Amino acid sequence: MSRKFSDGRLVIASHNSGKVREIGELLAPFGVEVVSAGALGLDEPEETGTTFVANAELKAHAAAKAANLPALADDSGLAVDCLGGDPGIYSARWAGPGKDFAAAMALVNDRMGDSPDRRGRFVCALALAWPDGVCETFEGVVEGEMVWPPRGAQGFGYDPMFQPQGHTVTFGEMEPAKKHEMSHRADAFHKLVAACFQR
Ligand SMILES: O=c1nc[nH]c2c1ncn2[C@H]1C[C@H](O)[C@@H](COP(=O)(O)OP(=O)(O)OP(=O)(O)O)O1
Numbered sequence: 001m002s003r004k005f006s007d008g009r010l011v012i013a014s015h016n017s018g019k020v021r022e023i024g025e026l027l028a029p030f031g032v033e034v035v036s037a038g039a040l041g042l043d044e045p046e047e048t049g050t051t052f053v054a055n056a057e058l059k060a061h062a063a064a065k066a067a068n069l070p071a072l073a074d075d076s077g078l079a080v081d082c083l084g085g086d087p088g089i090y091s092a093r094w095a096g097p098g099k100d101f102a103a104a105m106a107l108v109n110d111r112m113g114d115s116p117d118r119r120g121r122f123v124c125a126l127a128l129a130w131p132d133g134v135c136e137t138f139e140g141v142v143e144g145e146m147v148w149p150p151r152g153a154q155g156f157g158y159d160p161m162f163q164p165q166g167h168t169v170t171f172g173e174m175e176p177a178k179k180h181e182m183s184h185r186a187d188a189f190h191k192l193v194a195a196c197f198q199r
């Protein structure tokens with residue numbers, strides 16, 4: 001049995017405005033009162049884990065302790081097959097301190113060269129932690145292929161170069177509601193809701 005989220009405020013333990021927006025949209029039907037880590041002035045912990053789940057857990061624990069509230073963290077990234085899963089957990093770091101995702105996408109494309117295998121996936125680990133140290137984690141994935149040049153200005157991060165399987169538009173071209181029907185974040189979120197938001 002998973003720990004249930006009862007009610008009251010939930011900290012969104014992310015400093016990425018694109019993620020905070022998407023998590024807010026996914027949580028909207030549940031009437032949860034959310035507050036972002038940025039709004040609370042929480043530090044951005046160093047991501048020392050070697051997996052998405054480990055990094056989500058450490059971000060959720062840090063925020064739950066600091067805010068003395070339940071906290072939901074997301075660790076996610078793009079894993080490209082012909083790059084052995086890179087950039088993976090380093091997806092944010094590939095964009096550098098200036099968070100330059102145009103440069104990060106160009107780096108992915110350069111590293112891929114003319115590989116005939118364009119497959120990749122977005123992975124999302126969600127961790128819901130409480131101040132007493134209990135934590136529940138969930139993983140989601142969406143398969144797709146890398147396209148070049150990037151297309152679209154919706155979404156964030158690597159969205160303009162990611163075309164989900166079975167679709168002809170990138171996440172950068174897709175309406176947010178449509179991305180929420182299939183994204184890695186939505187996939188993980190549905191598992192979180194089933195386990196922790198059921199009454
Ligand atoms: O739906 C997505 N669409 C496009 N790109 C995405 C997505 N999901 C993750 N990504 C990429 C960009 C992001 O910067 C990195 C996650 O890195 P990650 O450390 O989990 O997040 P972050 O440092 O940006 O914010 P924070 O750690 O405060 O939540 O992977």
Ligand SMILES: [Mg+2]
Pocket residue numbers: 047092
């Ligand atoms: Mg991060």
